[in-house]
Amino acid sequence: MVKNDNGSGVDAGTDVTWSFSDEAGAGVPWGPHELPLSLELEGVSIKVDGAKGRYAYRREGAGDSIGKQILAENSKIKLSPAEPLNKPSPVCANLLIELSSPAVIQPKSAQTLYLAFPVEIAVLLEHGRSEDYLLDIFSLVKAKYTLYGGVKEGMVCRHWASEVYTEIPNLNPLEQGVLKLTVSNLGNRWAELNKAVFSAYGMKLFYGPGIVSLTAEIKIINETFAETSFKEGPLQDGMARGTELYSAKPLSQQGKIVMEEGY
Amino acid sequence: MPEFLHNIIYGDVTWMNLITAAVILFLAMILSKVLSLHLRRSLKDKMVKENLELMAKVVTYGILIIAFVWVLPTLGLELSGLMVAGGIFGLAIGFASQSIIGNLISGLFLMGERPVKLGDFIEVSGNMGVVEDIQIISTTVRTLDGPTIRIPNEMVFTSSITNYTSIPIRRFEYEIGISYADDAELAIQIIRDIIKEHPMALLNPAPQVYVDGLGDNSVDIIVRIWSPSSAWFPVKMELLWKMKRAIEAAGIEIPFPQRVVWQGDKGEES
Numbered sequence: 052m053v054k055n056d057n058g059s060g061v062d063a064g065t066d067v068t069w070s071f072s073d074e075a076g077a078g079v080p081w082g083p084h085e086l087p088l089s090l091e092l093e094g095v096s097i098k099v100d101g102a103k104g105r106y107a108y109r110r111e112g113a114g115d116s117i118g119k120q121i122l123a124e125n126s127k128i129k130l131s132p133a134e135p136l137n138k139p140s141p142v143c144a145n146l147l148i149e150l151s152s153p154a155v156i157q158p159k160s161a162q163t164l165y166l167a168f169p170v171e172i173a174v175l176l177e178h179g180r181s182e183d184y185l186l187d188i189f190s191l192v193k194a195k196y197t198l199y200g201g202v203k204e205g206m207v208c209r210h211w212a213s214e215v216y217t218e219i220p221n222l223n224p225l226e227q228g229v230l231k232l233t234v235s236n237l238g239n240r241w242a243e244l245n246k247a248v249f250s251a252y253g254m255k256l257f258y259g260p261g262i263v264s265l266t267a268e269i270k271i272i273n274e275t276f277a278e279t280s281f282k283e284g285p286l287q288d289g290m291a292r293g294t295e296l297y298s299a300k301p302l303s304q305q306g307k308i309v310m311e312e313g314y
Numbered sequence: 315m316p317e318f319l320h321n322i323i324y325g326d327v328t329w330m331n332l333i334t335a336a337v338i339l340f341l342a343m344i345l346s347k348v349l350s351l352h353l354r355r356s357l358k359d360k361m362v363k364e365n366l367e368l369m370a371k372v373v374t375y376g377i378l379i380i381a382f383v384w385v386l387p388t389l390g391l392e393l394s395g396l397m398v399a400g401g402i403f404g405l406a407i408g409f410a411s412q413s414i415i416g417n418l419i420s421g422l423f424l425m426g427e428r429p430v431k432l433g434d435f436i437e438v439s440g441n442m443g444v445v446e447d448i449q450i451i452s453t454t455v456r457t458l459d460g461p462t463i464r465i466p467n468e469m470v471f472t473s474s475i476t477n478y479t480s481i482p483i484r485r486f487e488y489e490i491g492i493s494y495a496d497d498a499e500l501a502i503q504i505i506r507d508i509i510k511e512h513p514m515a516l517l518n519p520a521p522q523v524y525v526d527g528l529g530d531n532s533v534d535i536i537v538r539i540w541s542p543s544s545a546w547f548p549v550k551m552e553l554l555w556k557m558k559r560a561i562e563a564a565g566i567e568i569p570f571p572q573r574v575v576w577q578g579d580k581g582e583e584s
């Protein structure tokens with residue numbers, strides 16, 4: 052059964068099954084859900100059983116399983132895309148996207164590309180106006196880490212290889228989001244973009260029923276030097292803001308990455 | 315006000331002066347504690363831990379030193395007089411507190427140069443562990459089996475320090491021997507596939523897997539893998555067993571040391 056094509060959650064006790072391959076085309080059941088609930092998302096089973104302020108949360112699939120007791124009344128479970136830097140364990144706050152084929156940009160110009168990035172799924176507890184509590188987080192895609200730069204001064208990054216798209220691609224929103232990347236070549240020479248590194252502090256995730264998005268820009272300053280940052284705002288109308296697990300920004304993190312070791 | 319407060323204890327110092335000095339020092343201690351606690355709480359998420367600890371210590375010691383200097387005249391100790399006295403006692407104090415001063419100065423250099431930071435995994439003077447605290451006189455290291463070791467700062471500063479967390483990534487190495495009868499290329503491919511599957515085995519710097527030697531009992535394959543410094547040991551523990559199982563599952567033998575003994579035929583001997 053597929054429900055909830057507007058991403059706004061479903062009523063209590065309903066069973067929701069969602070798959071990207073489902074031809075019904077309904078969207079991912081993002082957003083708040085009344086308790087109890089039962090969700091089946093691409094083979095991952097999320098169940099919250101119980102009543103009257105005592106619930107049992109159980110998630111199976113995505114490489115592991117987790118169970119927790121929830122002692123709460125008038126609370127909801129909320130599904131939201133999250134920054135892809137928490138699984139299997141948070142070891143860094145940087146995402147490196149490697150382009151499957153380099154993009155060559157002429158001098159003094161700006162172009163827009165669409166890339167894919169990995170998505171993690173946060174399960175949050177929502178209660179009134181209080182801050183959401185991260186109950187669980189999982190990912191349907193495999194993680195791989197890499198180093199950007201030298202052994203001494205380099206940055207550990209989550210690695211993701213992406214195709215380069217000229218228009219918004221149709222990707223499974225439980226696995227990948229769409230990154231709208233504005234590439235500005237500020238230099239006087241041609242530039243070849245192979246990769247871009249982004250900081251999790253500053254990621255502005257937005258989601259709709261069938262898409263998760265980020266908007267970013269990379270400014271190419273010279274042959275080896277570039278700067279990346281995220282922009283505020285959704286890719287399409289009607290998208291909601293995703294959860295930000297990296298919102299408490301340390302002083303050393305400005306949400307921008309200066310790529311000094313090539314791009 | 316009670317009369318006895320104006321009674322002279324020594325010199326011009328009265329009980330009132332003594333109590334005033336004690337109150338000032340007490341308030342300074344409370345103020346330093348409150349301020350350092352407030353700093354730690356308010357900047358906990360915004361500053362690197364070791365910088366925050368350093369700042370809290372500077373604030374704590376700064377307030378205490380200012381308060382101490384402030385109360386000296388109240389206690390009848392003029393700073394100018396102290397300087398003269400310092401000349402007389404300096405030599406004696408210098409000899410008596412040589413090691414303490416050495417540790418203190420080393421502590422200041424440690425805090426300034428910062429070859430180690432809180433939370434770093436280091437090896438110094440044969441002691442390996444995580445730096446738990448850097449005080450003005452000593453550094454506390456928690457060893458891998460639990461206990462803490464207090465190392466004088468002079469020893470830390472003058473010894474060679476191996477800091478395992480000063481760089482973001484760390485490499486580890488295995489040597490895997492396979493039988494001469496088996497396919498080394500297949501074993502290498504199996505090992506590479508396992509490395510590829512593990513998220514914390516870094517893509518770059520690329521892992522190295524190659525035949526390193528033809529040993530007495532086996533063909534020796536060297537495996538070198540880089541991993542984030544914070545995760546390298548769990549990865550090291552996990553991967554070797556996976557490789558062993560996968561290699562054996564593919565029918566490749568990991569041989570024991572063996573010696574082939576040829577025994578002459580009795581008939582030929584006669």
